[in-house]
Amino acid sequence: MEKIDFSDQYFMKQAFEEAKMALEKDEVPVGAVIVCKKQIIARTHNLTETLNDATAHAEMLAITAAAEYLGGKYLKNCTLYVTLEPCPMCAGALSWAQIGRVVYGLKDEKRGYSLFQPNLLHPKTEVTYGIMEDQASELMVRFFKEKR
Numbered sequence: 679m680e681k682i683d684f685s686d687q688y689f690m691k692q693a694f695e696e697a698k699m700a701l702e703k704d705e706v707p708v709g710a711v712i713v714c715k716k717q718i719i720a721r722t723h724n725l726t727e728t729l730n731d732a733t734a735h736a737e738m739l740a741i742t743a744a745a746e747y748l749g750g751k752y753l754k755n756c757t758l759y760v761t762l763e764p765c766p767m768c769a770g771a772l773s774w775a776q777i778g779r780v781v782y783g784l785k786d787e788k789r790g791y792s793l794f795q796p797n798l799l800h801p802k803t804e805v806t807y808g809i810m811e812d813q814a815s816e817l818m819v820r821f822f823k824e825k826r
Contacts, residue, residue: 680689680734680790684763686759686772686806686809687713687780687810689713689757689759689781690759690781690783690809690810691758691810692709692711692718692721693709693710693711693759693760693761693783694761694783694810694813694814694817695709696709696710696711696721696722696723696735696736696761697709697723697761697814697817698817699723700723700724700725700736700824701820701821703723703725703727703728704727705723705724705725705726705727705728706724706726706818706821707722707723707724707761707817707818707820707821708723708735708736708760708761708774709721709722709723709724709736709760710722710723710736710737710739710740710758710759710761711742711747711755711758711759712740712741712744712753712756712757712758712759712762712777713757713759713780714744714753714756714757715754715755719743719744719747719748719756720739720740720741720743720747721740721743721773722735722736722739722740722743723739723778724736725737725739729776733767733823735764735765735767735768736760736761737758737760737764737768737772737775737795738767738771739770739772740756740758740760741753741771741772741775741777742777745775747824749784751759751775752775752776753772753775753776753777753778754776754778754802755778755781756777756778757777757778757779757780757781757787758772758777758779758780758781759782760780760781760782760783761782761783761784761807761810761814762782762783762784762786762790762814762818763782763785763786763790763791763792763793763807764780764782764790764791765786765790766784766791766794766798767791768791769791769795769798769799769801770798771801772800772801772803773798773799773803774802776802776803777799777800777803778802778803778804779801779804779805779806780803780804780805780806781805781806781807781809782805782806782807782809783807783808783809783810783811783813783814784814784818785807785811792812
């Protein structure tokens with residue numbers, strides 16, 4: 679039996695698989711997973727085009743799925759792994775959910791929350807970024823190249 683590496687890299691790879699699914703659906707390739715006690719409790723990707731809903735970002739869908747799984751709205755003991763830096767809307771929702779930690783791959787130089795309100799996340803939320811940044815960047819470049 680293969681030993682699973684429960685590292686940030688492992689969980690970001692899971693989010694990256696979700697981002698690839700978004701790409702296949704012609705969605706902006708962002709994927710997310712939420713982990714609690716080393717277990718993935720939510721896995722999602724962008725569905726804004728599919729659902730015709732501007733709020734159907736991977737993070738928003740993951741928050742809803744994780745809260746439903748846990749039976750409560752607070753995600754204090756959870757970590758969100760997402761391939762792209764959350765936008766202000768998603769960061770605000772993550773703050774309200776009191777997520778314990780956010781790990782993202784690629785900084786969003788145009789719409790990332792840190793450009794607008796760097797302190798938007800809950801004060802106790804830890805942030806790590808740069809995990810699989812190159813792969814996330816390649817996926818984004820590929821998506822937008824095909825759009826032009």
